[in-house]
Amino acid sequence: MLVAAAVCPCPPLLVPEVAAGAAPELDALRAACDEALAALVAAEPQLVVAVGAGPEAEVWTEGGAGSFHRYGVPLIAKLPGGRVEGPELAPSLTVGAWLLERAGVTLPTHACAVPADAPADRMLGLGQGLAGLADRVALLVLGDGSACRSLKAPGYLDERAEGFDTSLAAALGSADLPALAAVDPALAAELKAEGRAPWQVLAGAAEGAGLTARLGYQDAPYGVGYFVASWS
Structure with a gap:
């Protein structure tokens, strides 16, 4: 059952x-992520599952690691108990592993990559399956909102992006499962919102769990929508 x-x-x-030199620009975002991870640990889960977008569906059940070498940084992030050997984590999950390491999480952890174009019903079903992996399961859900919030955004400016992100923030901050389940995959793809599939995994996992939510961060630095929320 999902507990957080x-x-x-x-x-x-x-x-x-x-x-590097731009690091202070995201200090508030890092602090919000740290707070969300602390709340996750406080729920005393038996198992943590990190879920993020990836080029293909893939699961890591015995640890895993990813590197930031592609960004010119000799840094490796490992899931708790993870090994450097074996298939590398998807980029989203590599950031998730870094967040877990930063938070000092030592709980048993699995990771699951889901394709950005995965059908919503499959993501909801996957979430239900993940929630049943242990009596007390917690999810670390990794995903960005629209990448079309400004002229300099990766996807350029799309007038629909701000409203899309505002609705998502409201759903994530209130544990609105029907709203998350109803996010249109086609629109999300047009707005380059790679978090759509992972958020629908969360909606499936939280079905019947009675969780409440709190939004800890909402902003669009660099023209990309970023949200941090805690569900417990």
Whole structure:
């Protein structure tokens, strides 16, 4: 059963070594992620599952690791109990592993990558399955909102992006499962919101769990929507 969730964005710039001189710009975001992870640990889960977008569906059940070498930083992040050997974590999950390490999480941890174009019903079903892996399960849900919030955003400016992100923030901050389940995959893809599939995994996992939520961060630095929420 799902007992807690931490919703965090997963830009590589969250890692200070990657951001370098721009690192202070995301200090508030890092602090919000730290708070969400602390709340997740406080719920005393038996198992943590990190869920993030990836190029294909993939699961890591015996640890895993990812690197930031592609950004010119000789840094490796491992899931609790993870090994450096084996298939590398998807980029979103590598940031998740870094967040877990930063929070000092030592709980048994699995990781699950889901394709950005995965159908909503499959994500809801996956979430239900993940929630049943242990009596007390917590999810670390990794995903960014629209990447079309400004002229300099990765996806350029799309007038629909701000409203899309505002609705998402409201749903994530109130544990509105029907609203999350109803997010349109096609619209999310057009707005380059890679968190859509992971958030729908959360909606499936939280079905019947009676969790409440609190939004800890909402902003769009660099023209990309970032949200942090704690569910417990």
